[in-house]
Amino acid sequence: MPFDAAPHAQTLRTRNDCLVCPVQNCLARDASVSAAWNSVLQPCISVMPGAGALFETGDPVDAVYSVRAGCIKTFTVDADGREHVRGFFLPGDLVALDALGSRGMPATAVAVTPTQMCVAPVVALRKVMRENGTVAQMMLDQASRDLALALAINGDFTADERVAAFLLHLAKRLDSRDGIVRLPMTRRDIGSYLRLATETVCRVLTRFEQKGWLASQDKRIQIIDRAALQAVAAPVGLPSD
Amino acid sequence: MPFDAAPHAQTLRTRNDCLVCPVQNCLARDASVSAAWNSVLQPCISVMPGAGALFETGDPVDAVYSVRAGCIKTFTVDADGREHVRGFFLPGDLVALDALGSRGMPATAVAVTPTQMCVAPVVALRKVMRENGTVAQMMLDQASRDLALALAINGDFTADERVAAFLLHLAKRLDSRDGIVRLPMTRRDIGSYLRLATETVCRVLTRFEQKGWLASQDKRIQIIDRAALQAVAAPVGLPSD
DNA sequence: CGGTTCCTTGAGAGAACTCAACGTCGGTGG
DNA sequence: CCACCGACGTTGAGTTCTCTCAAGGAACCG
Numbered sequence: 169m170p171f172d173a174a175p176h177a178q179t180l181r182t183r184n185d186c187l188v189c190p191v192q193n194c195l196a197r198d199a200s201v202s203a204a205w206n207s208v209l210q211p212c213i214s215v216m217p218g219a220g221a222l223f224e225t226g227d228p229v230d231a232v233y234s235v236r237a238g239c240i241k242t243f244t245v246d247a248d249g250r251e252h253v254r255g256f257f258l259p260g261d262l263v264a265l266d267a268l269g270s271r272g273m274p275a276t277a278v279a280v281t282p283t284q285m286c287v288a289p290v291v292a293l294r295k296v297m298r299e300n301g302t303v304a305q306m307m308l309d310q311a312s313r314d315l316a317l318a319l320a321i322n323g324d325f326t327a328d329e330r331v332a333a334f335l336l337h338l339a340k341r342l343d344s345r346d347g348i349v350r351l352p353m354t355r356r357d358i359g360s361y362l363r364l365a366t367e368t369v370c371r372v373l374t375r376f377e378q379k380g381w382l383a384s385q386d387k388r389i390q391i392i393d394r395a396a397l398q399a400v401a402a403p404v405g406l407p408s409d
Numbered sequence: 410m411p412f413d414a415a416p417h418a419q420t421l422r423t424r425n426d427c428l429v430c431p432v433q434n435c436l437a438r439d440a441s442v443s444a445a446w447n448s449v450l451q452p453c454i455s456v457m458p459g460a461g462a463l464f465e466t467g468d469p470v471d472a473v474y475s476v477r478a479g480c481i482k483t484f485t486v487d488a489d490g491r492e493h494v495r496g497f498f499l500p501g502d503l504v505a506l507d508a509l510g511s512r513g514m515p516a517t518a519v520a521v522t523p524t525q526m527c528v529a530p531v532v533a534l535r536k537v538m539r540e541n542g543t544v545a546q547m548m549l550d551q552a553s554r555d556l557a558l559a560l561a562i563n564g565d566f567t568a569d570e571r572v573a574a575f576l577l578h579l580a581k582r583l584d585s586r587d588g589i590v591r592l593p594m595t596r597r598d599i600g601s602y603l604r605l606a607t608e609t610v611c612r613v614l615t616r617f618e619q620k621g622w623l624a625s626q627d628k629r630i631q632i633i634d635r636a637a638l639q640a641v642a643a644p645v646g647l648p649s650d
Numbered sequence: 651c652g653g654t655t656c657c658t659t660g661a662g663a664g665a666a667c668t669c670a671a672c673g674t675c676g677g678t679g680g
Numbered sequence: 681c682c683a684c685c686g687a688c689g690t691t692g693a694g695t696t697c698t699c700t701c702a703a704g705g706a707a708c709c710g
Contacts, residue, residue: 244561244564244646246564246643246644246645246646247643247644248644250565250644252563252564252565254560254563254564255560265553265556266553266556266557266560267553267557268549268550268553269549269550269551269552269553269554269557270553270554270557274557274560274561274646275560294546297542297545297546297549298542298543298546299542300542301538301539301540301541301542301544301545302539303542304538304542304545304546304549305535305538305539305545307549308509308510308538308545308548308549308552309509309510310510311510311549311552311553311556312506312507312508312509312510312511312552313510313511314556315506315507315552315555315556315559316507316508316510316511316515318556318559318560318563319495319496319507319515319516319559320485320515321563322493322495322559322562322563322604323485323487323493323495323604324491324493324601324604326697326698327697327698354655354656354657355656355657355658356655356656356657360565363563363564363565364698364699365698365699365700366656366657366658367657367658367659367698367699367700368697368698368699370657370658370659371658371659371698373658374658374659386656386657386706386707402487402488403487403488403489403491404487405485405487405515567665567666568665568666595687595688595689596688596689596690597687597688597689605666605667606666606667606668607688607689607690608666608667608668608689608690608691609665609666609667610689611689611690611691612666612690612691614690615690615691627674627675627688627689
């Protein structure tokens with residue numbers, strides 16, 4: 169990064185070229201709200217890993233972000249200095265939906281890989297939502313799904329169950345053909361998200377590999393026996409197929 | 410209950426008498442959406458504990474419910490027969506917000522104590538939300554707060570931290586004056602919600618009592634040293650004051 | 651190429667769980 | 681009226697799943 173160390177992320181603004189955007193489930197793809205949604209958007213931004221936070225805990229809730237490419241993670245740092253990963257956001261996901269009902273951002277957001285996002289300023293967004301209830305409704309539906317996901321992961325499951333469910337859910341969200349998942353995040357981040365130590369994540373993956381359910385080399389995971397993983401992940405109840 | 414054993418809850422329908430409803434943060438209290446919200450509501454229903462489910466996992470998403478009095482819990486039962494409590498709903502809370510983005514109800518809902526609720530049918534609700542974006546926006550804000558809560562509880566915290574945070578959060582939601590909290594739910598339900606064994610919840614409460622932070626007799630908890638509990642609960646980051 | 655971060659594996663420790671027993675409470679029926 | 685029953689709450693003892701600590705190897709970056 170040839171830029172100076174800014175308190176917040178270095179951003180590269182570009183026009184919102186939906187024509188070349190690969191995101192399928194974007195609001196801009198829905199004919200009934202496309203115009204309204206586009207009217208809200210500011211120019212896209214790019215954020216690089218290690219380039220500072222997109223926003224930090226307590227920051228004013230100025231915008232929500234729609235991921236075009238890359239991966240964002242959100243996390244909090246508690247009084248004891250422990251980091252708690254709250255979520256990973258992939259193309260099509262909306263970042264900061266958990267902030268709309270709060271005064272300040274409930275978490276810090278950073279890029280896990282080089283990431284592009286569309287920016288929806290909250291003031292303009294709220295205006296459009298008031299005028300176009302369908303936009304608000306689609307955001308409500310998305311928040312509802314995020315809530316259902318959080319509540320599912322919240323359950324009391326074993327390390328194997330959580331890791332298996334996480335892998336399959338991620339594979340689905342990344343739309344991995346050929347069964348190869350390229351993990352954007354580290355074992356440490358996965359562990360924090362799933363309330364597991366880094367070592368436990370490693371050991372579970374090793375165990376799955378020894379059983380012939382997957383092949384793992386660093387961030388590349390090949391799912392070999394999907395049915396076996398689904399059987400383990402079933403209790404968690406995440407959409408995985 | 411002298412009634413027959415129905416597959417679903419026995420319900421007692423009454424008119425929506427907002428004039429005598431004690432719920433402060435109800436949508437009906439907000440002048441800008443009161444009329445629209447009221448136009449959606451069906452007659453209130455009452456549900457008793459042990460009288461069957463309000464709805465069950467997989468049921469069609471026909472309605473969301475606004476709690477007037479009492480306490481609802483939602484939970485899933487996984488393939489291994491384990492019960493996972495997903496949430497408790499107190500007066501002012503909306504039940505089934507996590508269902509709006511799904512095909513079927515993601516959980517089962519039962520009454521923990523005798524409960525009264527307003528019923529908002531989803532079809533009518535969606536129509537009103539399209540016409541009145543402010544209604545949708547307020548529901549989005551509520552879903553956002555629910556999401557932030559779920560993500561906070563999701564973190565990797567000790568049993569002491571979770572129980573302390575839960576108690577203070579509950580005390581706040583119940584608006585307990587004089588520092589006495591009347592728990593609607595059992596230790597078992599609390600444990601399931603917090604991913605703890607029943608015995609662990611007991612032991613934590615006993616420990617807090619031995620430290621002089623609270624007095625506990627069955628479902629009655631008196632908070633004596635709120636500051637000490639808040640110090641323990643701080644990492645979780647729930648709104649507790 | 652050094653330095654850092656990440657990944658992996660092993661060994662020991664610990665927080666929470668399971669199993670078990672017992673007391674209490676509220677409802678039920680003899 | 682009181683014995684009985686089931687659900688709930690509490691406490692103890694032993695177990696276990698996951699964590700912590702430690703170390704080595706691999707990958708990445710400047």
